[in-house]
Amino acid sequence: MVKKIAIIGAGPSGLLLAHYLLRRGDKYQVDIYERRSDPRTVSFSKSRTYPISLNERGMSALRKIEGLEEAIKAISVEMTGTMFHQKNGKTRLTPRKKPLTTLDRTKLAIALLESLTQKYNNSRLNIHFNCQCTSVDLAPKKVKLQNLETEEDFTIDYDLLIGADGSRSLVRESFLTTEDFECEQNYVPNDYKSIFLPRPDENSGIHLEQGKIHSWMLKDGTFVVLLHQRDESMGGVILFLHNKNQIANLSTTEEVLQFFQKNFPEVAGLMPKEEAEAFLNRPVSRILTVRCSRYHQGDSVLLIGDAAHAVSSSIGQGCNAAFEDVVLFDNLLNEYSDNLAVALEQFTIRRKCDAHALVELGDNAFPSSAGLFIEFVLRESIAKIMHKIFSKRFAPSISELIFDTTVPYSEILDSYKGWISKVKKSNESLISEN
Ligand SMILES: Cc1cc2nc3c(=O)[nH]c(=O)nc-3n(C[C@H](O)[C@H](O)[C@H](O)COP(=O)(O)OP(=O)(O)OC[C@H]3O[C@@H](n4cnc5c(N)ncnc54)[C@H](O)[C@@H]3O)c2cc1C
Incomplete structure (x- = not known):
């Protein structure tokens, strides 16, 4: 039947x-x-x-x-790595073994x-x-x-x-x-708003390489992720702590533009006034x-x-x-x-x-605090090198296991118990501070 x-x-x-x-x-x-x-x-x-x-x-x-x-x-669009943009204008690329399919x-x-x-x-x-x-x-x-x-x-x-x-x-x-x-x-501590921007043109002076996930992070954990889309635009999100976030206090288009100018100048450089207005009116989403x-x-x-x-x-x-x-x-x-x-x-x-x-x-594989994030990046680099040389003795890095393999999530958690509990403590104290 x-x-x-x-x-x-x-x-x-x-x-x-x-x-x-x-x-x-x-x-x-x-x-x-x-x-x-x-x-x-x-x-x-x-x-x-x-x-x-x-x-x-x-x-x-x-x-x-x-x-x-x-x-x-x-x-x-296939993404072959993540480009971390630093406050001083420098960038650091974390290449990916296997590209991500993004849309x-x-x-x-x-x-x-x-x-x-x-x-x-x-x-x-x-x-x-x-x-x-x-x-x-x-x-x-x-x-x-x-x-x-x-x-x-x-x-x-x-x-x-x-x-x-x-x-x-x-x-x-x-x-x-x-x-x-x-x-x-x-609820996760971070809320988000979507961002939609035109692709940088040659005269903008802004260079955001195609095929890379672009990311900027502030000390308070607020961060922007921006990706090239297939249709010549860029799409992404800004994530920020639910409590005391700077985004909730923005009340005019000018304030939105000033906020991005001060904190994420490349994003501001691409943001037309219409998008600043749309951003202002877009609801904050909770996860x-x-x-x-x-x-x-x-x-x-x-x-x-x-x-x-x-x-x-x-x-x-x-x-x-x-x-x-x-x-x-x-x-x-x-x-x-x-x-x-x-x-x-x-x-x-x-x-x-x-x-x-x-x-x-x-909740706890990736740290929210900028300090622990540096340790995370170091750990990732070391794990990648060690795994490359001694693949039988050292597991791939946590992000490789999550993004590049189909290893069950429970096995990944098991391999990285120590790190997860460290991040958990740090994330909890960051939330209680805010
Ligand atoms: C900012 C952000 C970035 C993300 N990035 C990634 C990523 O890079 N990779 C990844 O794998 N995942 C990512 N995710 C998660 C991903 O979006 C979700 O896991 C995925 O959409 C889940 O699909 P779903 O169909 O289960 O649920 P949903 O996408 O939530 O779809 C549920 C559908 O049910 C409908 N619905 C709800 N209630 C009712 C009802 N009562 N009656 C009828 N219809 C109803 C909704 O309208 C909706 O269309 C991200 C999420 C967010 C918020």
């Missing part, structure tokens, strides 16, 4: 999972419900997007679906969506935009939704419900009514981390991606990990011949350790 799958959320994880489920043949009928409008039809909203980098963890998941890797690469989150979602709708017609796939999930009734397997355009409420039933609805997941919230479900949610005790409920609900294990953006792994979830679930469906009850339970068993480790790494 054909199983009815309801996916809540048309973000990267929900869309990639739809690809994988539909590829399994006509045993699954998929409906995706997304509260936002169809990103292909609305004008590009800069307030809700930011660049994402994908490494082998995410790219290998895309590669398994015909045409997806090519489609994503066609709209991405805008919304453009990634559009590419996944376009490929889905090209491959499957509405006899197997229906995507309902402007439809917000408002509650989940687990026992009768029903979901209440609201069409945000017509304000009409409606109810659907499902055989399998996928919570791919991000870090503030409503599907996850419904688990709170069940026995033995625990979930810890924390939530999520650690929960299981990702499934009975034989009929699964949490994936940020809904299951949202993580700090500083580690650049949320989407990569979300794509790993999709591959794991597909493998489990293979292993257990599409027996959902077993595959769902096994998903929790096999994923929990790595998902918890990922959140810990996200």
Whole structure:
């Protein structure tokens, strides 16, 4: 019998999972419900997007679906290193062994969506935009939704419900009514705002090499990350401590420009007045981390991606990990011949350790204090040299393990326990000072 799958959320994880489920043949009928409008039809909203980098963890998941890797690469830029810009104008390059594939989150979602709708017609796939999930009734397997355009409420039933609805997941919230479900949610200390700039032209006197992630950091931990985009623009974010941040006090376009001029002159040099104004009006976004005790409920609900294990953006792994979830679930469906009850339970068993480790790494692999950051850079350089010479005795550096390998997150955490606890202490004292 054909199983009815309801996916809540048309973000990267929900869309990639739809690809994988539909590829399994006509045993699954998929409906995706997304509260936002169809990103292909609305004008590009800069307030809700930011660049994402994908490494082998995410790219290998895309590669398994015909045409997806090519489609994503066609709209991405490869980054071969990070350029740290210092206050004195000097730069330091940390090269990358393997390039990162970087693109805008919304453009990634559009590419996944376009490929889905090209491959499957509405006899197997229906995507309902402007439809917000408002509650989940687990026992009768029903979901209440609201069409945000017509304000009409409606109810659907499902055989399998996928919570791919991000870090503030409503599907996850419904688990709170069940026995033995625990979930810890924390805001990361850094909030962020997106930044969109034109590429520097030859006359600007600003040189930001293509194919590098550009980064600037202030003593108080505020930092900017800027990347060249495929479309001749640059996109990035400024991250800053939630409390006492300098950004919240900016109230005019002039103040925005002065702030960047004083602290990030290269960014100011590229920022037109319109972007300063847009920046001022753009909301500050908070990032939530999520650690929960299981990702499934009975034989009929699964949490994936940020809904299951949202993580700090500083580690650049949320989407990569979300794509790993999709591959794991597909493998489990293979292993257990599409027996959902077993595959769902096994998903929790096999994923929990790595998902918890990922959140810990996200919080504490990279220091927020400028002082410890110098130690981090030194440690990275030494680890890289030692690993190159004595590869059997010395592990790759922590960032190589995270970005250049598919080593499970729990193993990385295990190899770098000492460093993680040092960073944790430093991060905690930095937060209490602020
Ligand atoms: C600044 C920043 C930089 C990042 N950089 C990277 C990076 O470099 N590499 C990386 O791997 N990851 C990165 N991430 C993390 C990455 O963006 C997320 O991990 C990824 O988007 C998770 O995908 P998802 O589909 O699980 O959730 P989301 O992207 O959050 O998508 C969830 C979807 O569900 C919809 N939704 C939510 N609630 C409802 C509801 N009630 N009803 C219907 N629809 C609903 C939302 O509108 C959304 O479209 C970054 C995150 C941030 C904030």
